[in-house]
Amino acid sequence: MPKYYLFKVCGYYLYFTSHCIVEAMHVHASDRKLTESGSAKFFVKSNGDTTVENRGILTDRELQKIRAFIKENYKEMYIKWSTLSNSGFYGD
Numbered sequence: 038m039p040k041y042y043l044f045k046v047c048g049y050y051l052y053f054t055s056h057c058i059v060e061a062m063h064v065h066a067s068d069r070k071l072t073e074s075g076s077a078k079f080f081v082k083s084n085g086d087t088t089v090e091n092r093g094i095l096t097d098r099e100l101q102k103i104r105a106f107i108k109e110n111y112k113e114m115y116i117k118w119s120t121l122s123n124s125g126f127y128g129d
Contacts, residue, residue, distance in 0.1 A: 039121065041114045046106045047099045049077070053118065061127040062118045066095065066103055079104065080127035085111035088127060 041051040041064065049066040057063070060080075064087075067076035077093035077100070085108040092100060107114065115126070 039117065041110075041117055047095075047102045049095070049099070049103065051103070051107075051114075053121075055121070059122070059124060061124050061129070062115060062122070063090070063127065064103075064107055064114065066093065068094075077103070079107060081107060081111050081114070082128050083126040085109075 038052050038054055041053075045068070046066070049068045051064050051066055053063065053065060057065075063078055063080045065076040065078055069075070075093055076091070077095045078090040079087040080090055081087055087104050087107050089100060089104075095103070
């Protein structure tokens with residue numbers, strides 16, 4: 038399960054799975070097991086904006102903070118994503 042970073046953001050790891058690299062770039066957020074079930078899922082657009090596919094157990098405040106973090110770091114995150122996926126940003 039590749040993590041975008043080794044640290045947590047708002048108490049959540051940001052990661053993707055090897056099963057989901059066929060989709061557009063996205064970020065899962067989970068504080069426990071790094072599985073898709075129960076995690077939040079954010080699709081990332083080419084300008085760093087996100088669309089929330091699944092909020093999981095995140096509060097509105099946590100969603101807002103993670104979305105802001107992704108917006109600030111999406112280019113760096115995309116580099117990691119693109120090492121395993123040929124899929125681009127959401128909506129491209």
